[in-house]
Amino acid sequence: MKLDEYLSDTRSRFETHLQHSFQHSPSEQLKNAIHYSLLDGGKRLRPALVRAAALACGQSNQHWLIPASAIEMVHVYSLIHDDLPAMDNDDLRRGKPTNHKAFDEATAILAGDALQTEAFLQIAQATEFNDQQVRRMLTALTKASGGQGMVGGQMLDILAEETSITLEQLQHIHRLKTGALIQASLAIGALCKEDVTDSVLQQLEVYGDAIGLAFQITDDVLDVTSTTEVLGKPQGSDAEAQKTTYVTLLGLSGAKQQAHFQHQRALSALTDMGLNETSLLWQLADYILYRDH
Amino acid sequence: MKLDEYLSDTRSRFETHLQHSFQHSPSEQLKNAIHYSLLDGGKRLRPALVRAAALACGQSNQHWLIPASAIEMVHVYSLIHDDLPAMDNDDLRRGKPTNHKAFDEATAILAGDALQTEAFLQIAQATEFNDQQVRRMLTALTKASGGQGMVGGQMLDILAEETSITLEQLQHIHRLKTGALIQASLAIGALCKEDVTDSVLQQLEVYGDAIGLAFQITDDVLDVTSTTEVLGKPQGSDAEAQKTTYVTLLGLSGAKQQAHFQHQRALSALTDMGLNETSLLWQLADYILYRDH
Numbered sequence: 001m002k003l004d005e006y007l008s009d010t011r012s013r014f015e016t017h018l019q020h021s022f023q024h025s026p027s028e029q030l031k032n033a034i035h036y037s038l039l040d041g042g043k044r045l046r047p048a049l050v051r052a053a054a055l056a057c058g059q060s061n062q063h064w065l066i067p068a069s070a071i072e073m074v075h076v077y078s079l080i081h082d083d084l085p086a087m088d089n090d091d092l093r094r095g096k097p098t099n100h101k102a103f104d105e106a107t108a109i110l111a112g113d114a115l116q117t118e119a120f121l122q123i124a125q126a127t128e129f130n131d132q133q134v135r136r137m138l139t140a141l142t143k144a145s146g147g148q149g150m151v152g153g154q155m156l157d158i159l160a161e162e163t164s165i166t167l168e169q170l171q172h173i174h175r176l177k178t179g180a181l182i183q184a185s186l187a188i189g190a191l192c193k194e195d196v197t198d199s200v201l202q203q204l205e206v207y208g209d210a211i212g213l214a215f216q217i218t219d220d221v222l223d224v225t226s227t228t229e230v231l232g233k234p235q236g237s238d239a240e241a242q243k244t245t246y247v248t249l250l251g252l253s254g255a256k257q258q259a260h261f262q263h264q265r266a267l268s269a270l271t272d273m274g275l276n277e278t279s280l281l282w283q284l285a286d287y288i289l290y291r292d293h
Numbered sequence: 294m295k296l297d298e299y300l301s302d303t304r305s306r307f308e309t310h311l312q313h314s315f316q317h318s319p320s321e322q323l324k325n326a327i328h329y330s331l332l333d334g335g336k337r338l339r340p341a342l343v344r345a346a347a348l349a350c351g352q353s354n355q356h357w358l359i360p361a362s363a364i365e366m367v368h369v370y371s372l373i374h375d376d377l378p379a380m381d382n383d384d385l386r387r388g389k390p391t392n393h394k395a396f397d398e399a400t401a402i403l404a405g406d407a408l409q410t411e412a413f414l415q416i417a418q419a420t421e422f423n424d425q426q427v428r429r430m431l432t433a434l435t436k437a438s439g440g441q442g443m444v445g446g447q448m449l450d451i452l453a454e455e456t457s458i459t460l461e462q463l464q465h466i467h468r469l470k471t472g473a474l475i476q477a478s479l480a481i482g483a484l485c486k487e488d489v490t491d492s493v494l495q496q497l498e499v500y501g502d503a504i505g506l507a508f509q510i511t512d513d514v515l516d517v518t519s520t521t522e523v524l525g526k527p528q529g530s531d532a533e534a535q536k537t538t539y540v541t542l543l544g545l546s547g548a549k550q551q552a553h554f555q556h557q558r559a560l561s562a563l564t565d566m567g568l569n570e571t572s573l574l575w576q577l578a579d580y581i582l583y584r585d586h
Binding site: 024025026027029030034085087100104106109110112113116125126131132134135138142143145146147148151152154155156159175196291 | 315317318319321322324325327370374377380395397398399400402403405406409410411412414417418423424425428432435437438439440441444445446447448449451452465469471518536577
């Protein structure tokens with residue numbers, strides 16, 4: 001399948017599935033606030049990774065939908081909380097008012113909290129998985145998203161705003177803040193297949209680490225080379241915020257070189273995996289490197 | 294065992310266990326903020342319920358410690374977020390600055406987020422439980438704490454501040470906001486025993502519902518009848534905030550009568566359970582009704 005077609009097919013199946021979430025919410029306002037951010041479109045990169053990993057491991061049914069929802073719920077909760085006045089204080093996301101602007105801060109905090117919990121509940125209740133799969137998925141997802149992963153990275157990122165950091169520290173922050181959840185997407189996708197081997201899981205970890213870093217480096221490059229129109233957010237905003245990025249640390253060509261290096265690392269891991277159906281994972285690695293926004 | 298002795302023994306074992314949490318946090322600040330609220334003392338009622346339910350089901354080893362940590366982490370995360378300026382805007386808790394006052398709002402939001410995730414991670418990784426126990430515990434805990442439970446109740450409570458509500462609505466809010474987590478404490482305690490029966494779990498649900506309501510009604514009564522010194526918070530604060538309470542809806546003697554009715558319901562459920570070791574659950578029901586703060 002071509003990547004464009006795959007991404008749009010994944011998005012449409014996925015969004016239909018999400019619309020049925022939170023039907024049992026005791027509060028309409030809470031449900032509306034959650035759906036406002038959850039059904040807001042976006043690239044749905046993490047769900048596409050979940051499904052591609054499941055396919056690579058030979059699981060071609062619809063079992064990927066629940067882990068994909070779960071990972072997207074964790075991602076969306078982190079965006080809602082990151083946008084809050086006490087954090088990044090953003091008024092707009094994808095051209096629409098952020099959650100706390102469309103509703104209010106208390107509702108946004110609770111919507112994020114409830115999304116996090118629901119991610120884990122969905123997996124715990126998924127009848128298509130046995131108890132061991134559920135436990136392994138929940139271990140991967142909670143490890144990646146909590147204090148040892150995404151939330152820890154967000155904390156370090158906030159603290160780093162006031163200081164200058166090294167390349168090693170920058171990579172550490174990105175590995176936690178965005179890389180861990182990308183790795184978890186692949187792990188829970190692969191775990192849709194009951195008998196996935198440890199060796200495949202390990203190679204997917206390397207692939208995920210590499211595309212996670214390539215994704216972030218490309219983000220930093222695009223902030224310098226793209227335009228505000230194409231990016232959908234102000235070009236040059238990193239420089240304006242005096243943020244340490246791969247470009248400030250390595251220069252533009254050094255950063256591009258590093259992105260290509262990570263891209264190669266990702267492809268090597270795919271080769272080492274020795275699976276047949278890795279074409280979508282190849283295309284996703286290319287997409288992450290060559291995208292324009 | 295006498296209740297006083299049991300509570301203090303539970304507290305001391307539990308707090309030693311908690312001190313070892315978050316050792317792998319990549320950020321000292323995040324760990325410090327989490328420990329600040331998590332090791333802050335408190336009654337540790339939920340951990341005491343977890344352990345008492347495990348004992349009632351015949352599980353007398355230390356297996357209760359991890360589910361007890363998990364439920365307390367969920368409880369403490371909810372307190373940190375509830376205290377935020379956008380929510381209840383409280384500067385003090387148990388006589389100490391609240392988390393966002395001792396640190397800052399961003400750190401408090403992230404500390405709450407990380408505590409929630411860690412609760413589920415601890416259970417997912419607990420080697421003392423089999424995969425089915427882990428799945429059942431996580432289902433109970435996520436259902437009780439998310440949008441269908443505690444967070445949903447918190448949302449309804451905030452929305453109710455601006456309106457007058459009926460007794461039915463008040464009970465609905467309390468069942469979600471505090472009752473669900475009390476019920477989950479008992480469920481995950483009972484699930485420490487691999488072969489706990491559905492009938493015991495159902496009776497514990499009734500017991501939990503009844504003591505949850507008795508707890509809240511007693512809170513409302515004490516706000517009128519106790520003193521600021523004994524309560525550790527301003528007496529009469531509900532009336533000042535013009536909150537709908539059991540006392541405003543039923544009068545003082547009506548509220549006391551309702552608390553006694555729920556207490557009786559709890560004791561009947563214990564009798565129906567047909568277990569031998571329910572003496573601590575009896576004493577805990579009494580404690581909830583007859584406490585002075």
